Amino acid sequence: QVQLVESGGGSVxxxxxxxxxxxxxxxxxxxxxxxxxxxxxxxxxxxxxHNNTAADCSNSVKGRFIISRDAGQNMWYLEMNRLxxxxxxxxxxxxxxxxxxxxxxxxxxxxxxxxxxxxSA
Numbered sequence: 001q002v003q004l005v006e007s008g009g010g011s012v013x014x015x016x017x018x019x020x021x022x023x024x025x026x027x028x029x030x031x032x033x034x035x036x037x038x039x040x041x042x043x044x045x046x047x048x049x050h051n052n053t054a055a056d057c058s059n060s061v062k063g064r065f066i067i068s069r070d071a072g073q074n075m076w077y078l079e080m081n082r083l084x085x086x087x088x089x090x091x092x093x094x095x096x097x098x099x100x101x102x103x104x105x106x107x108x109x110x111x112x113x114x115x116x117x118x119x120s121a
Contacts, residue, residue, distance in 0.1 A: 002026045002110040004093050009115030016083055020115060022076040022093035030097040032057070033067060033078045034105060035089035036114070042092065044103040048076065057103035060086070085121045090114040 003025040032047035044057035046067045054067045066079040094108035
């Protein structure tokens, strides 16, 4: 069992930046950041693959969001730049991919509770 805890969310004006963190209770090789708004399905934003590379899952955030990790600390990060109001959502980290489809919300075993990001126009 792996516990995931996100932090770093908050309110920011459009064009600003935030850095989200995901703390894992144990080492995991794969993970992804998702986001979810009320009434909608979780949408993958970016994934970290087993070969230590990142993969974009959302065209809307390409060039704006950067995923990184500190493997020694079991920490994952999502650097969010040039934020838009449309990015308002609960951002959730997921880990331990069990399926090859790394942008699919059914592919991960462990989930955090999320951290809210609010971008004002």
